[in-house]
Amino acid sequence: MSITDLQAQTLPASELARLDARFPARDVAVGGGAVVSVRECGQGPVVVCLHGIGSGAASWLDTAALLAPQACLIAWDAPGYGRSTPLASAAPTAADYAERLDAMLDALAIRSCVLVGHSLGAIVAASAARKDSSASARIRRLVLVSPAVGYGAAGRIDDRAKVRAERLATLDELGIAGMAARRAGRLVSDGASEHARQWVRWNMARLNDHGYRQAVELLCNADLLADLPPPMPVRVACGALDVVTPPAACETVARRCGVPLELVDDAGHAGYVEQPQAVAALLREALAS
Template sequence: MPHAIDHPAPSPTTELQAQLALHFPQRLLEVAGGRVTIRECGTGPAIVLLHGIGSGSASWLEVARELGQSARVIAWDAPGYGESSPLRSLAPDASDYAERLLQMLDALDIQHCVLVGHSLGAITATAFASGVQRQRISRLVLISPAQGYGHPARALLRKEVRNKRLHALEQLGITQMAEQRSRYMLSPRASVKAHAWVQWNMARINPEGYRQAIELLCGEDLLRHSPLSMPCEVHCGEADGITAPQSCQDIASALGATFSLIADAGHASPIEQPMVVASQLALALKKSLTGASL
């Protein structure tokens, strides 16, 4: 009898890309500033997800699949990421990103939502939630928030971080950066699939969008956008080596927000612990609908 031919198992990213197309498809919105690419699934009350500097909308895939059972889930590609148009300014601030977010919400006719910001996305989320359109945000959720380096006391660190990131971009390029930096996004116990998905998302960053995001990170201070008028909660992976738990707890205290740790997770908790993150966001959505203050 002929021997059966062993076919190699599909890679984790191949399987996740297939799920992405099927369960969390991408579409393009035309807005005044150009275009915004989003991924969307589900129906019900809206929850909007903003990714970090080393990521994109696809990073929310498994969180979105779970949340989409009871909510309308939208994840954007930030300006200059994916097929989203970059911002006009070479050194944009949070108000520029918040304006693009407003254009997206208008295009989708979203008048009320829970707004979620991960890492650098937390700066845009907080800026929007403290702005003139704050009434649209029923609850703010920050996951491993980056504070930024815009405070005068962080001037030396700001210069160091900016130079280091720009140098890495020029010397390594996006692909090598993804290979080297992706491991720092996860806890030591992260799965092969989580490592592969973090790297896949990071490898798809556009240099122009990344340069603008560096300027946002280095020029902004999340806490300058406080106080907030809506309930806020902060979560952080217990093994986060990028935005450490203590710094996230300090941000929570400054914002008057609740704080919790996510077990067995590093910085990229939406990829490493998607079911836990989805449960937290589902609870935040439920609280937003019942008017809970905590």
């Protein structure tokens, strides 16, 4: 492993201590011997946050700390991420992830929440919000941040095959640590702070090979737009400088939901890591509505 790859896996000791103190991880049993690893901060109405394909629960630390006086933010490590048990299928669907999410909400006795999905997490969140989903009755508002739409639509066969091949080839060539060292910078804007860059690299370096491969299948086979609009109020936001799910693509999602796209200034794809104050303010508004 190169020096650069090793650097991708490190955070300052002070940041690791802050994470453990403010946003500790714990395992929640969800039945059948499976667990979901969650992090929790704050008190009050519940905000549940779902990370994207190259991240994890810890990425929500700064947003959670800013919201702590007004809300309890709970972030999961998706199935196959962190200590969370992977799903059984090699190619799980959005509904499979949503079912595991519902089991987590049930285990935590959450009856009502604002559900936030970032990037790939937006695909899971929208599936959980469907009228026919057992989780939907618990969701009073949906917030989609830089949503990925997936490649499962009928007209995207070629794109689907290309994305699957490229993602898996990169993983096979570089490994998790190498992928984090070389690719994480794409998740933030050119003007991002070193603090934000360290966090996106560290989160990506902690991915699990099997869980990431399952998530690639979800990305390739899902169709977010088919699950929209949700049967509850929704907001759609995007980093103004996002090059992964750019504003034009997110505008399509917002239009399908019948709402305006909200831009997070000076932010790339991982907008809640790069500009947590702005995303925390958006979530406060969603809680107050």
